[in-house]
Amino acid sequence: MSRRRMAALGAVVGLLALVGWALWLADGPSPTPDERTTAIAEALACPSCEGQSVAHSESPVARQMRLVVAEQVAQGRSDAEIRQWFADRYGDDVLLSPPLRGSGAVLWAVPVLVLAGGLALVRRSRAPTKAPAVPRPGRRRLAVVAAVPVVVGLVAWTVVTGARPSGDAAAGQAAAVEPAGGTAALLAGQAADLERRGDDSGALEAYRAAYRAAPEDSSVGVRLAFLLLKTGHVQEAEDLAKGLQADSVDAVLLLGMAQRSRGEPEARATLERFLALAPSHPAAAQVRQLLSEGS
Amino acid sequence: MTSAVATGERTRRRVVRTVVAVVAVAGVAALLLSGALGGSREPASALAGRLAPPLAGPTVQGGKADLADLRGKVVLVNVWASWCGPCRDELPLLARTRERLARQGLEVLGLDMSDGPVAARALLEETAATSLTSVVDPDGTQAVAWGVRGVPETFLVDRQGVVRERRIGPVTEEWVRDVVEPSLQGQQ
Numbered sequence: 125m126s127r128r129r130m131a132a133l134g135a136v137v138g139l140l141a142l143v144g145w146a147l148w149l150a151d152g153p154s155p156t157p158d159e160r161t162t163a164i165a166e167a168l169a170c171p172s173c174e175g176q177s178v179a180h181s182e183s184p185v186a187r188q189m190r191l192v193v194a195e196q197v198a199q200g201r202s203d204a205e206i207r208q209w210f211a212d213r214y215g216d217d218v219l220l221s222p223p224l225r226g227s228g229a230v231l232w233a234v235p236v237l238v239l240a241g242g243l244a245l246v247r248r249s250r251a252p253t254k255a256p257a258v259p260r261p262g263r264r265r266l267a268v269v270a271a272v273p274v275v276v277g278l279v280a281w282t283v284v285t286g287a288r289p290s291g292d293a294a295a296g297q298a299a300a301v302e303p304a305g306g307t308a309a310l311l312a313g314q315a316a317d318l319e320r321r322g323d324d325s326g327a328l329e330a331y332r333a334a335y336r337a338a339p340e341d342s343s344v345g346v347r348l349a350f351l352l353l354k355t356g357h358v359q360e361a362e363d364l365a366k367g368l369q370a371d372s373v374d375a376v377l378l379l380g381m382a383q384r385s386r387g388e389p390e391a392r393a394t395l396e397r398f399l400a401l402a403p404s405h406p407a408a409a410q411v412r413q414l415l416s417e418g419s
Numbered sequence: 420m421t422s423a424v425a426t427g428e429r430t431r432r433r434v435v436r437t438v439v440a441v442v443a444v445a446g447v448a449a450l451l452l453s454g455a456l457g458g459s460r461e462p463a464s465a466l467a468g469r470l471a472p473p474l475a476g477p478t479v480q481g482g483k484a485d486l487a488d489l490r491g492k493v494v495l496v497n498v499w500a501s502w503c504g505p506c507r508d509e510l511p512l513l514a515r516t517r518e519r520l521a522r523q524g525l526e527v528l529g530l531d532m533s534d535g536p537v538a539a540r541a542l543l544e545e546t547a548a549t550s551l552t553s554v555v556d557p558d559g560t561q562a563v564a565w566g567v568r569g570v571p572e573t574f575l576v577d578r579q580g581v582v583r584e585r586r587i588g589p590v591t592e593e594w595v596r597d598v599v600e601p602s603l604q605g606q607q
Contacts, residue, residue, distance in 0.1 A: 172568045172569050184569075185563070185567065185568055187559070188532075188559030191558055191560050192560050192563045192564070195560065212465065212469075213472070213566030214566045215465040244435040245435070248431070248435065316557065316558040319535075319557040319558065320477070320555065320557045320558060321477065322536050324535065324537075351535075354535040354537070354538060406502075406503060406569045407502050409504035410502050410503060410504040412504070
């Protein structure tokens, strides 16, 4: 008797512990703006690429969306406001972890309801029955009853929160795509402003400074290289593109375009590699046209 | 007495079973339904029926433009870039369409995304589309405010400033005939 009660109690305590754990995770130390930008971008789906988040995609639209997230974080908007802003423009499908409504709410409700069902079963098994008591199967059933809410609770929590890595792991992952430090991010922002105003030479200097401050930030490298190409600094653009991570489609595109500008024979192979890597890239059609003109 | 207790127990068991079954079925149905609805949702329609986001700033030609100043006209907001092949094909059609339908209240406002003014101006000249005004958006953030996924994309904004249509990919003669021209029939 007391063992059954303890099993039921164990299930309740397990569930409460899970909820407490989730709350504790949600209430950690307040993140820096860069960390917030990364976390929000990780929970947004890149709309022009399959199965990648905005934080981890190198597509132009994802890069633009990261800039907007950073701008809105700097403006002091809340995570929920920023997510809603994107959902208003790209539809709810842009939200990778669903808001706590619809399926999310169902998933949270499931463990509670299963627990209620489990307790009802426990009460039923305690009631007198005509057949003589068979203790062993009963105990097994109790173990199952106690385990189910815990398992369902874990699954629900994992699905609802998206089970994103938190803390150092996420920060390390983000360093490859997000501005690494405040200075670099600031300089990159200034560069984008200057570029928007048509001040290419000012923007070039700011991008160079941003890239020097955070050479591991491939997104700044890509922007700098595109601007170098645009302003006729072909050799420098090519050198930079070679130094950027080899799996970045933008780096491959840059390298191919730089090689083409210089009339190098490898240009075709590089641009074909770009097309193979990113056949639906916004620049893909243009590149195909260039290649067909060249042949 | 014993049979009364047994009957009560059976009833309770039935109730519990029914509740558990209903909850399970409802839960599964809700999950499947939300999944199915999510899959069939048309992402292109997120802005449709709502006021157009702001679109203003320096233009490729060195002036200034603001979508808000065009209220009362039907505006095609065309997102393009000099590095985009299909944009090259549609720019002449957009320029011709604007010229042909201007008197009926059509305007075209470009959004030159992630591009440089020199290359952009060169393309406009090359495609005989210098009459088109385009706001520059070198970092693409204005395009994101419009929910743009790639280039080219074109939005039809009605005379009240509400987004009515969205075209992903190059604009065609058919789209102009079937979508743009009927939208000009409203009050001028």
